[in-house]
Amino acid sequence: MRKFTGEELSQDEVLTLLKAALMSPTSKRSNCWQFIVVDDKETLEKLSYCKESGAAFVKDAALAIVVTADPLASDVWIEDASIASIMIQLQAEDLGLGSCWVQVRERFTANGLSANEYIHELLDIPLQLQVLSLIAVGHKGMERKPFDESHLQWEKVHINKYGGK
Numbered sequence: 001m002r003k004f005t006g007e008e009l010s011q012d013e014v015l016t017l018l019k020a021a022l023m024s025p026t027s028k029r030s031n032c033w034q035f036i037v038v039d040d041k042e043t044l045e046k047l048s049y050c051k052e053s054g055a056a057f058v059k060d061a062a063l064a065i066v067v068t069a070d071p072l073a074s075d076v077w078i079e080d081a082s083i084a085s086i087m088i089q090l091q092a093e094d095l096g097l098g099s100c101w102v103q104v105r106e107r108f109t110a111n112g113l114s115a116n117e118y119i120h121e122l123l124d125i126p127l128q129l130q131v132l133s134l135i136a137v138g139h140k141g142m143e144r145k146p147f148d149e150s151h152l153q154w155e156k157v158h159i160n161k162y163g164g165k
């Protein structure tokens with residue numbers, strides 16, 4: 001969901017989203033992630049410039065949860081932070097809210113600065129943390145049709161061996 005109404009989230013909704021993040025599984029229970037919750041409108045607008053395209057809608061979200069992790073705390077921090085990101089999205093959907101993953105790792109601002117560095121500076125994030133994603137959340141601003149199952153790529157599923165049917 002990239003279109004949001006202006007309605008704010010309740011404190012309960014925000015807590016539920018964060019619980020989902022904090023309950024997400026991590027390799028060896030390293031819990032190498034940290035989450036920065038942004039609801040300040042001005043900061044949300046600045047976050048929307050973290051990359052050249054694909055983040056403009058962040059300024060209209062009620063909330064952005066910036067998902068960071070410490071690569072020194074886990075060699076699989078990307079997996080751990082990705083799982084936390086999707087858990088937030090699943091929880092948002094369960095609450096009837098809309099969300100969108102905004103990729104930060106390996107992405108750049110319009111001026112060529114890394115999105116990671118831009119967000120570090122904006123939010124005062126310690127150097128050892130890397131920003132993987134930010135998850136924009138808000139009340140859905142449009143209807144979306146459910147996934148059309150006729151588009152499922154069953155040919156990408158292999159039984160017992162590659163190519164097996």
Ligand SMILES: Cc1cc2nc3c(=O)[nH]c(=O)nc-3n(C[C@H](O)[C@H](O)[C@H](O)COP(=O)(O)O)c2cc1C
Pocket residue numbers: 002053054055100101102103104
């Ligand atoms: C790893 C990852 C990175 C993504 N990054 C962005 C992004 O930066 N901006 C954006 O608008 N959507 C982003 N998305 C959302 C995808 O574009 C979206 O899930 C995909 O197009 C499927 O869309 P659908 O749910 O409408 O079918 C990302 C999704 C994933 C899983």
